[in-house]
Structures are given as structure tokens and as C-alpha cells.
Amino acid sequence: MVSEELVAGGEPLSQAAPANSPSRVLVASLIGTTVEFYDFYVYATAAVLVFPLLFFPAGNPTTALLASFAIFGAAMIARPLGAIYFGHLGDKRGRKFTLVGALLTMGIATFLIGVLPTYEMAGWFAPLFLVVLRLAQGFALGGEWSGAALVATENAPAGKRAIFGTFPQLGAPLGFIVANSLFLLIAAMLPSEHANRPSDEFLTWGWRIPFLFSAVMVIVGLWVRLHLVESTAFNKVVKEKKVVKLPLTSVIKDFPKELILGTFYMLSTYVLFYLITAFSLSYGTAKMDAALPGLGYDYTNFVWMMVLGAVFFGIFTLLSGPWAEKWGRRGFLIVVTALILVYGLSWVPLLQLGSWGPLIWLVLGFSLMGMTFGPMGALLPELFPANVRYTGSGISYNVSSIIGAAVAPFIAVALWQYGGGSPFWVGMYLAGSAVLTLISLLLGSETKDVDYEA
Template identity: 55%
Template sequence: MSHSPSAAPAAASPAGDVPRSRVIVASLIGTSIEFYDFYAYATAAVSVFPLIFFAKGDGDAALLASMATFGAAFFGRPIGAVLFGHLGDRVGRKATLIGALLTMGIATFLIGLLPTYYQIGLWAPAMLAILRFAQGLGLGGEWSGAALLATEYAQEGKRAQAAMWPQLGAPIGFLLANGLYLILVMVTGHDSTAPDMDGPFLTWVWRLPFLLSIVMVAVGLYVRFKLEETPVFQRALDQDQRVKAPLGEVFRRNWWELILGTFVMYATYVLFYLMTTWILSYAIGKEESGFLGVPYGEFLVLQLVGILFFAAFIPVSGWLADRFGRKPTLLVVTALMVVFGLSFGLWLAPETMGQGAEFNVGSMIVFLAVGMALMGLTFGPMSAVLPEMFPTNTRYTGSGIAYNVASIIGAAVTPFIAAWLVQRFDVSFVGYYLAAASLITLVALALAPETRHADLHTVTSARERRAAAR
């Protein structure tokens, strides 16, 4: 097939052929379910799994082992991006999104059925790691498909605002998963600082968030079956612009965009998993180990308050990215993330934040609000930025690989490294880690092009378009 610049997209179907509300719901509900499944595991990885799946050894070793299985999903995500990306670029966005949702949902449901270490020994953590990997496969194909669904239906000049809908799935999924955990903790009276191994929460109640996910998956499937193919991809089908091997094509023609996209996303991942998974382990950890000793239920309420700032600033980021451009918006936000990282020691040191009964609730709420606001501002535009970097016939594969490779280097190891830094040094080094990651992303952003006016119908790489314009 030819890779010359495409003609004007006059033949494309108008986005108005499909109700805008249906596109919004279909892109939002899938990512909400997928992130719900993901965060249900993240919460359990801190508060449940170290006690019932990694029972051998001391508490710190069990926590690190649980964090390691948490990271297993991130190694599945690039594989899922390749697998589902191939299908998405060859078969279509709709069918691929359904497959990704099923993969994630079934794996999550099965985690709720797993026997524990006390029942089958080492087979328990082994099976947990396998299902966690399967969760990663599903999410690896979900995000890029949902982002493409939103951007390829968007009105010209409003792509970032349209693309923010699947991004809202992250805070919604977090609120659903952790809100349910909070209710279960309160109902059962579970105390993370003095866990009752024979109590209802650790014997069976923890399974409910995983088992209930199957209901949400059924709803998501219903919505997506009613969806139609995006007009941008349908035009590619009509003009026979698909490629036989999207993976080979994207590595051959868009390798530079893959590198830039990965590192543009890198600091976003580091920030988010510090503000969700790691901060939870730091807050509820034992005082004698240098942590804050806050009861799990109490801190979960604070996290739920913080996540509201995440959700509130995602729409703001979409407007900013459409008004001022993707690159200027992200450069400013990432620079603020550097400053925020350098301030961790001032915020979180036990002597300033307080431990146990002396814990400073107000100071922690402000810390979470600032971090989550920055998270909304950096995460919101990504579902427009990454798809805009790639041509139609490899967009699912390219954006998915960049997004999910970033998850390995920016998220898979982040809770583990942060926990180790606190144990080996002090909490200020966790902030230095965030600042260093943000500096790397600043370099990538400086090298990246502005994509606000990119033509989504093109079948050539950004580099080829620039060469053709000269």
C-alpha cells in the first residue's frame, strides 16, 4: 500500500451519524470498569495480599512481594497493546474493545475465587501473579482503543476535550473500587493496624470487589455491542489503507514517535502510582518501621477526597490543551511536578506529618489535593496526544505501545522503588524520584511536536509529513 500523504478527508462519515452521548458512554464506561478492576487489585495489594498470599517472612518482605505481583500487570500491558493493537488496526476498534474488556473482567473475577497461601501454599501467589498479568493484557488493549474511540469521533478543534472522557475512567474506577473497600472495611470493622486473620474481611469479604466486577463487565459489553466503527477507521477500511503487520509498520515508520510518546507519558505514571498505591502503603504502615500508622479506613477516606481533585482537573486539562496546545500545557504542568517532587520531605516526613494519633489530617488532604490536581492536568491530554502522534492504520498499535511501555518504566516498579527508598533512606528520596522522572518527561516534551492540528486521517508518520511539507 502507499504511504503518501492522504487527500482531504471529505469522504469520512460525520461524527454526527452516531449520537455523541453513545460515544461518550462507550469510551467512559469501559475505562471506568477496567480501572476499577485495576485499582481493586492495587488496594488489596497493600492491605490484603501481604497477609494471605505472602504469609512467609516479615511484614516488609511480604509488602515488597505483593508490590512485585502488582507490577506483573505492567509487563502484560505492552503485550496486550501489541495483541489488541494488531486487532484494532486490522479488524476494527469496536470488536477489539470488546475483547479487551472481557480479558480484564474475567481475570478480575477469577482473582476473587482464588484460594490463599494457607490453603494451597505457593500455588496461591503463583496463580495471583498469572491473573494479575492477564489483567495487564486487558488494560493494555483497553486504553488505546477507548482513546481512539473518543478522538476519532471528535469535532475539529475539540479533540482534547472529547478525549478526556476515557481519562475520567481512571478517577471513576478508583472511586468505585476504593469506595466499595471503604464500605466493606467499615461494615466489618477491619483494622489494618491490628488485622484479625480470622475476621470476615480477610477470610471472605475482600473477595467481593473482584466478584462484583462481572456485573459491571456485563453492562460495559452491552454498551459496546451497540457501538459502530469510528468514521476515521471506517474510511481507512473503505479505501483499503490497512497494513498487514501494524507492529512492524509502526516500528519501521514511527519508531521516533514511540520513543517520544513513551517518555512523554513516563512522569504521569510515576506521579499517579506514588499518589495512590505507594502513599497508601506509607500511610498505613507501622510507626516503628518509619511509616505513619494511620488506620486503613481513615486514610482511604482521605484518598477518596483527593481523587475528586484528579477528576475535576481532567476536564480543565482538556480545555487548556485545546486552547493553548498540548505541548505548552504539558510543559508547564510537568515543571510543576518537579517542584512538587522536591517538596515531598517537607510534606511527608513523620516528624512534620505526624504519626498515629498525632497524624495531621489537614496537611495530608492538602498534599493529596495538590498531587491529584497535577495528575488530572498531566493525564487528561494524553488520550489526545498519543493517538495524534500516529497514522490511522497503526494508531491503535502505536499509541498503545507508547502508553503501556511507559507503564513498565513509570508505574510497574514505582511502588516497589518508593517503598525501598523509604526503608533505605527517607521519604524525601521518593520525591526526588518523582522530580527526576519529571525532568526526563520535560526533555521528551521539548523534543515532541505540537499535535493539536494533526490530521487523524493521514496514513503517513509525522516525520514523513514534515518532510513532505518542506
Template identity: 55%
Template sequence: MSATTSAQAGSTAAADPAGTAPAEADRRLTSKERRRVIIASLVGTTIEFYDFYIYATAAVAVLPALFFLDGDDTSKLLASMATFGAAFIARPLGSIVFGHFGDRIGRKATLIGALLTMGIATFLIGLLPTAHQIGLWAPAMLTILRFTQGLGLGGEWSGASLLATEYAEEGRRGRAAMWPQLGAPFGFILANGFFLVLTVLFAFDSTSAVLDHSFLVWGWRVPFLASLAMVLLGLWVRVKLEETPVFQQAVDEDKKVKSPVTEVFRTAWLPLIQGTFIMLATYVVFYLMTAWVLSYGIAKPEAGGLGISYTTFLIQQLLSVLLFAAFIPVSGWAADRFGRRRSLSVTTALIVVFGLLFTPLMDPAKVGVGEDVAMWRVLLFLSLGMMLMGLSFGSMSALLPELFATNVRYTGSGIAYNVASILGAAITPFIAVWLNARWGVGAVGAYLSLAGVITFVALRLSPETRDRDMREI
């Protein structure tokens, strides 16, 4: 046992001289209980990410034409990307609000509140009138609801991660923590698969669509409205949960803090900074591979894009996202086997190299445009990006919670994760559109490489957390 682990174990024993408190936290789950925890963490994040991604897809293919009337195609896309980014501005606030309740009243009730916040906002987006009907009120209400989506997701991820890690067996937290992470690719597949089916059924072609097309009139609303059924499913699963044993021990020992936000900034300001920049490159690569690349792929060649039809490009994305899902378990295994810092350092170095490949793989002069696009290059590019995303994202739900003590863990991991979302996700699609319009796709790759270098430095300056005691107060 390491000195750090021994010290933590000693402090735990001191807090509980009788030696009885850790017994509940160390109790092995039955197979039925473990399945319930896995399903609750996976289903909840899948629904949350589904809600988030249907907006990301609509922000590229639908919303510019329906909610923004002024300017050329690039200006409308930039305006739509700005509303997309509004959710990331809200996410740190959501992590503070839901983190407070998660560390004060418990993980279970807070997760239910986060799910409802996200789900109701998504459903209401499907009911919004467009700018052609009510003018500027439409983008204003759209931005408010997008902001509310961000509040919900700001509280969702950290709670689901704690659900997985605080129930996990010693030495297997990386693998246990992969379950909420799988919600990201699963939600992506559900959201974009839904849009793909609808575009086929409606015979919608983004390169030649007109405003009175039935998909633009009402078809795009269906995925938003359908989210209500998924939210009800998520609620049913989470209501059946018990509180995590690690948090219950803190409650039993009266170790909760009155103000988790104040406490985390007072005692854990350094882990907040470390966690934020450790997560940076993961966010940048993911939102380049989902939101930006879709806008780049389907944009007209004269606007700096490849001119691929929406349906064709979406199929490529759905194929590549399977690698995202496949490499998340690999990331969890590697984090347990080699340590969080070592495995993520290797992945981050590969992300830096990947950024240098944007020009040879995706520059219009090399890959072609319209019907002449070399689709194998596009698929290779998407597959490499999604593979790296899986390797990077898979162990984050173990590493970030491990940086913080039990009574501030929900708040601390949530703030780090969601402040990184502003730096790495909120502005990434917007900056990427601007960089490509001004200097070409190679500049977008350089932006990713820079984010990778920053994350690599943060990892090397951070501690290894694989052997941390999750009962630490």
C-alpha cells in the first residue's frame, strides 16, 4: 500500500475508531444491485446526451434557416453555433447548483432533478415557433431553452460519474466509470440515427432544401418531442436507486459541509484547475468531430465546405462513432492497468499529432468536393478522431471525481468538467468555423494540437489518482 493510501486509510480509521463505518462502503453489491447501478448511470447519461446532440445536429442542418434570417450562410451558421455555445456557459452554473444539492442532500435526488431540467427544456424546443413566425422572439426563446439544457447537463455528468465510482470495487474504478461515459456515444447514435431516419423518410437534402419542405416545417421537431418518453424511462430507473454507500457514510458521520462551493474553492482550488485543463483536449476533439465537422462536411464548397449531402455525411459519422463506443472500455481498462496519468498522457500526445493531419485528410484540395469527395479519407479522419475521443473520454469519470474528497466531490468534479466545457466546447465550433473560413482546415487542426499540448502539461503536473481512497473527507 502506498504512503498516500496508508495515510488516507489512517484518517478514515481515526474518524471512526470502532472501525464500523467503512463496512457499509466496502460492502460488495449483489449482481442485481450492480446491474441497477450500471443501468441507472448509463441510461441517464444516454438520455442527457441524446437531448444535447439533437440540438447540435439541428444547429447545423435546421436552425440557421429557421431561426436566423439575416446574413449569408456563414453568418447564419455562426449565429446558430453561438446559441449552441450558450449551453456550455450555463453548465458551470448547473454544476454549482446541482453540485450543492448533490453534496448536501445526496446523489440520487439531484440526478433526478438534473434529468428533469434537461428533458423539459428539450421538449419545449420542439414546440418553438420560428423566426419566420414571431421574429426575434424565436432565437431569444431558443437561446433561453438551450441555456436551460446546459444547466441540466451541468449537474448530470458528475452525478452519474459518482454513482459509478462510489459503488465501484477497489482497483476497478476505471472500468466501472466507463458506464456513464458510454452514454455519450449511445446518445449520439440515438440522436443522429433518429435524424438520419427522418431525413430519409422526408427525402430531405440539406444542399437543396427549401423552407416549405415538410422536414423544415415540422419533421425536425419530432426528435425533440420524443425525448419526453426517454426522460420518463430515465426517471423510472433512477427512482429505484439507493444512495451511494460512500455518500451515506459521510451522512452517517455528519461529515457533510454547509456550503460545498465555498469549501471546494477553499480546500481544492488546485484540483479544480488541474481537472479543468485535463478535460480541455477531450472537449475540443469531441466537438470538432461532432458539431463542427458536420457543418464543414455539408457546407457548400463556395462557403469553404466539402459539399457532401447531409444524409451521406451523417452515415459516416454514425459509422465512426462506433469506434468512440468501442474504445471507452479500452480507456477504462488502461486507466486501471497503467494509471490515469500515464494512459491519458499517451492519448493526449496522439491527439496533438492528429491535429497535424487535418490538412492531408480534409483539405478540399486533397479530398475533393461535392460528388468528387474521397469518402474513404473522410471516414478515416472521423474514425481516428472518434477513436481518440473514446481513449480520452473513457476514464475521465474516474479521474475527475478522484481528485476531490467525498463531501465536495459532486461540486468539484462538476465545476472542473463544466468550466472545461466553456474553454473546450462552447467556443470550439464557433472558432473552428471562423478559422476554416479565414485560413482553411489546417488552422482548425492547429487549434486542436494547441489544446492537446495544454492538456498534456496539465496531466504531467497532476497527481496519479488510481489508488485514492474514495471515503476521504
């Protein structure tokens, strides 16, 4: 049991700083998730553009792509472990202490990917090291999201939890834009003679720059987070001696329904998230006459369309907060998930709308992503009481990453092959995930008015 005189890191309650200012809360929750998602997207882009060429033996390019996506998905398996570990620390020692550790872990792993030897240099040790560091990335992100969401929502004014909860979510589109814009800038500085293959200079050293650059972003994120103080909700848990010895055991025993519902609330969000960011890049840049045909765009043009789509991702993430406050989390997400279902069924017709089709497809997907992802920053933490909130929300969010995201790019490529190059079955896969999320939302209850300090 933690002493009532202590908060995270052993600081006396009597000496704790005043409540965090709204600007400090929003910046701290936003910058950390931006760094974390930047690191994740850097890998996602390299998984399509670089790793199949450099980290696996020459041969079947589809096999190399699938292997690269398999390593991409391996991080999702590590995320629940990270949620359990960092959730344990966050519910016992506080949010600030845990968030600093998660950010450091992600930053170190991403930096080290940038200095890895390739398959030509180290043989099978190259993909082995890549797997290890990718697992470390997933482990870190497993602890990052829920902590950032709690920093935002536990410090939010009354009636604004969903609005404040969108700011850690906004790190996803910002991280995507920064990561892909940096890749585009480097590709422009190291141009290639082939539209769908990076230049030799890019493959030799250029691709490493985005990974190494993450160190700068991590330093900024750490500086902001070290100036946080603990939330009133967590301090109240400590003062009232409600800190539990084993948060994981408590969550599984006392809140199994909330864990299951939270996991399926996130399912279609995750499937959409990784189809529209990882699979779409492979499909969009594959040649139309290839063994596995795609849209035939060159890398630069297609990524610029994705970056434009991510702008809509950010806009609708912010808009979703006020809408979730006005109409409730559950009611709003039921409507959005139904739209995701329709969107999944409409992939082929959308892509057949001439030259504008692919852009419309991306913008709609990213817009729906913002609307479904934004409210999760408030909804999942609201399912659990303050003394197990970090663990409960983190496990729901990250277990969903296994069933929704870890396999999504891999299944998508398999369905792409099964359809002979058509994305029809990939869209059906997204629609099926939306059905499961709709069922969970219909079985759940509204959380807008729960006592968040209980």
C-alpha cells in the first residue's frame, strides 16, 4: 500500500504543485503521442518502401512485403504487455513517472533501428534485430496511449473530457504528417530514376534519417512531460489509500465486461487505421501490370495524397470531441461506425471514380478515422475507476491492437492476392470489423456522466 503522504516518484502531497494548467495538459498529452506515433509511422513507411529490399533475402517481392508487415504486426503483440507493465506502474506510482519511461523506451528503440545493419551486412541477424526493436516500440506504445489519455482527461474541466481527450489522439495524424513529410523531403533530395523504387543513396543511408531524427523529438517531449504534476484523480486515490496491489488482477476480476467491450469498441478503429495507413501505401504504389496489381501511383504522389488525407484525420479528430460531448460517446460512435461499415462496402465503387477516386477514398477513410479515434481518448478511460484506469484502458486499447491491427496489413495483402488485385475483399474485411464494433456499442452504456474521480 502506498503511503497517503506520497504521490508518484515519492513527492509529498503537501509539496505537490498546483493543478496543471490547461495549456500544459494539452501540450504534454499531444507532444508525447505525436512522438510515439511518428516513430510508429516511420516504421510503417519503411516497412513498405525500404525493409522488403534491405532486410530480407532477394526473391519474391510479395513474400518480402508480407515478412515486413509481419514484423510490423509483431509490435501489436507487444503492446498489451506494455499496457500491463506501464499500467501497473501508472496505477501505483502515477501517470507522469510512467509516461516518461514509455517515451524513453520508444525513442531509444526507434533511434537504434536507424543504425541497424542490413541483410547484406549481417544476414538473418538484421531482421532478428529489427523484430526485437519493433517489439520494444510496441511495448512502449502500449504504455504511452493510456497515460496520455489520462493526463488529458483527468485534468479536463467539467463537461470537456471528450474535448481534452482528443488531444492525445491528435498525435496520430500529426505524427503521420511529420513522418511521411520527412520521408518525402529526403526522397526529393535523393531522387530516383524509378518511380516506385527509392534511389541507391536513399537505400544506403537516406532512410535512416527519420529514425535518427526521433531523438530530437523525444528530448522535446521529455522536457514537457517532466514539468507535469499529478492529477487530482490520482492524488485522491493515494490519499484515500485506494491504490491496489495488483491492478491487472483487479481489472480482470472486477471489470471483465468493460475490458471486453472496450476491446471491441476499438476494433474497427484499428482495422481502418492500419488499412488506410499501411496497406493503402502498398496498394497505391503497386504497378497496374504487376503480379499483384495496384493503382500504379509513384511513391511521392501517393504519399502526398495520404498526407492530405491525414489533414482531414486531424480536423475530424478535433471536431469529434465537441460532437461526443453534445451527443454522447456511444451515440456518436454508433453513427460513425455505421458509416465505416458503408465505407468498407464502397471501396471498389469509390476507386472507380476516375482520377479523383483514390483521393476521395483516402480522404473519406482518414476523416472517418478522426471521428472514430477522437472519442476513444475519453471513452475507454471512462469505463474504469481511477485506481485501475491506466491498466484497464490500456489493456482494452492494446488487446484490440492484436485482433484489429497486428493482423490487418497481413490479412489485407492476402485478401488483395485472393481478389486478384482487387481491394473488394479488403473492404469487406473492414466492414466486418465495423459490424463487431457496432454490436459492442449497442451492448454498452453511455459514459459521458460517470464520476471520473471515483
